[in-house]
Amino acid sequence: MKKLEIDALFKYTKSQFDKFKDNRADNKQYSMGDAVQSGLAIFSLKDSSMLEFNKRITERAGNLKRIFKINNPPPDGEVRKLLDEIAPVQIERVKRGVLQQVKQKGLFKEFEYFKGYKLLLIDGVHHFSSKKVHCKNCTQKKHEDGTITYSHSMLSAVIAHPEKKVVLPLCEEPIIQQDGVTKNDCALNASKRLLKKVRTRHLAEKFIRVEDALYANDPHIRDIQTEGDKFIIRVKPGSGAGSVIEQYEALLKITDGERAANKKAAAKAHKLYKWHGIEKPIENQPAVHKMEVKEEKILKVYHYVNDLYLNETHKDIKVNFVHYEERSIETGKIIKKFQWITDINLTDTSVVKVAKAGRSRWKIENETFNTLKNQGYHFKHNFGHGHKNLCTNFALLMMLAFLIDQIQQLSNELFVKALKKSEWKKYLWDDVRSFFKTMPFDSMEMIYNAIIYGFKIEYLAIRQSSD
Numbered sequence: 369m370k371k372l373e374i375d376a377l378f379k380y381t382k383s384q385f386d387k388f389k390d391n392r393a394d395n396k397q398y399s400m401g402d403a404v405q406s407g408l409a410i411f412s413l414k415d416s417s418m419l420e421f422n423k424r425i426t427e428r429a430g431n432l433k434r435i436f437k438i439n440n441p442p443p444d445g446e447v448r449k450l451l452d453e454i455a456p457v458q459i460e461r462v463k464r465g466v467l468q469q470v471k472q473k474g475l476f477k478e479f480e481y482f483k484g485y486k487l488l489l490i491d492g493v494h495h496f497s498s499k500k501v502h503c504k505n506c507t508q509k510k511h512e513d514g515t516i517t518y519s520h521s522m523l524s525a526v527i528a529h530p531e532k533k534v535v536l537p538l539c540e541e542p543i544i545q546q547d548g549v550t551k552n553d554c555a556l557n558a559s560k561r562l563l564k565k566v567r568t569r570h571l572a573e574k575f576i577r578v579e580d581a582l583y584a585n586d587p588h589i590r591d592i593q594t595e596g597d598k599f600i601i602r603v604k605p606g607s608g609a610g611s612v613i614e615q616y617e618a619l620l621k622i623t624d625g626e627r628a629a630n631k632k633a634a635a636k637a638h639k640l641y642k643w644h645g646i647e648k649p650i651e652n653q654p655a656v657h658k659m660e661v662k663e664e665k666i667l668k669v670y671h672y673v674n675d676l677y678l679n680e681t682h683k684d685i686k687v688n689f690v691h692y693e694e695r696s697i698e699t700g701k702i703i704k705k706f707q708w709i710t711d712i713n714l715t716d717t718s719v720v721k722v723a724k725a726g727r728s729r730w731k732i733e734n735e736t737f738n739t740l741k742n743q744g745y746h747f748k749h750n751f752g753h754g755h756k757n758l759c760t761n762f763a764l765l766m767m768l769a770f771l772i773d774q775i776q777q778l779s780n781e782l783f784v785k786a787l788k789k790s791e792w793k794k795y796l797w798d799d800v801r802s803f804f805k806t807m808p809f810d811s812m813e814m815i816y817n818a819i820i821y822g823f824k825i826e827y828l829a830i831r832q833s834s835d
């Protein structure tokens with residue numbers, strides 16, 4: 369395993385937070401670096417609230433200093449005040465520095481999936497909502513009774529690999545009111561800003577964008593191709609690319625017999641098959657390739673067609689189509705069904721990879737955002753809203769803590785062993801928190817060791833620092 373250890377990463381983030389611009393007057397009881405690192409520590413330790421962090425400051429002071437390099441931990445009010453002032457771009461920059469180290473260790477390369485391309489997925493999460501508290505950045509939902517719900521959401525672009533449990537969040541983009549725009553910001557607009565960020569920050573990377581049916585349209589597909597990426601986008605009947613499904617269904621009706629017979633008769637008189645107004649000899653129509661794979665009690669059915677067009681108005685945009693279903697061999701019932709368009713040339717080999725990648729979208733939902741929501745990150749808790757950037761900065765610090773945890777799961781054997789011992793992430797965080805509160809440790813690695821092997825007092829007596 370190429371290791372990028374957690375303690376070195378905490379040291380790095382603190383050294384960067386220390387450099388943040390501080391506009392306060394001289395009277396600074398608490399440093400900016402200590403305040404931002406405290407925000408990160410809250411999400412690293414998975415404290416359930418700012419109050420929990422606050423309540424334990426005294427008993428945790430030693431470990432906060434040794435592990436998180438926080439010299440003088442500020443109380444919650446100070447953390448909020450200072451975080452509210454910071455431009456989110458500063459925190460994003462630190463996260464980029466962490467990702468740079470991931471690249472340097474060669475860990476990024478492990479995510480290559482198809483001909484040097486990595487799968488890029490986007491999803492969002494709602495992280496603040498209130499009927500009273502709001503700021504100029506909140507998006508608003510007006511209700512019939514005249515009340516308004518104010519909220520903050522964030523989109524994240526992650527790279528994923530169908531065979532990996534870990535995803536790496538590359539960039540975030542808050543869905544917030546944009547300067548000079550009166551209409552609510554929306555996921556589609558935020559995703560455009562997000563992808564621009566991804567492109568400028570990861571120039572050398574080749575991505576296959578794995579996206580929702582919402583994105584199966586022009587000019588989006590054209591944009592993807594202009595940027596040199598490829599796509600696998602889910603399609604549904606009646607959506608922007610619903611016509612592709614109709615083309616596939618029409619082609620499916622041409623039997624092999626008809627194709628063969630027509631080929632023979634082709635020299636004499638072409639029997640034309642009308643298909644969306646285009647009359648082409650049957651033998652020249654794209655063929656539906658079919659493939660079946662048995663896997664235990666499941667029959668996996670793949671149909672694929674190359675060289676269709678996006679829709680009636682965009683016949684110049686060529687797309688390939690995959691229909692995938694899983695059937696129970698016993699009952700013949702369809703258990704799952706998915707359809708995608710892609711610009712990857714489809715063969716018996718590539719179609720399997722495309723379907724697998726398409727299905728990996730669930731990974732980001734199940735393993736990124738559900739991890740954030742259900743495995744202790746307290747994403748939906750309101751840690752505070754502030755007046756300027758607090759809400760966004762908390763969400764960014766949480767994504768940074770999440771990235772550091774994902775790197776551990778990807779590269780740190782000790783973390784993997786500790787997770788195995790605790791069984792669930794939620795229990796691992798509980799174990800880390802209880803050790804962190806009760807015993808002095810020099811490093812997070814030492815806590816992982818204590819979780820894996822248990823500890824003896826003699827072991828803990830071996831200390832490197834003098835305090």
Ligand SMILES: [Zn+2]
Binds near residue numbers: 503504507
């Ligand atoms: Zn707000």
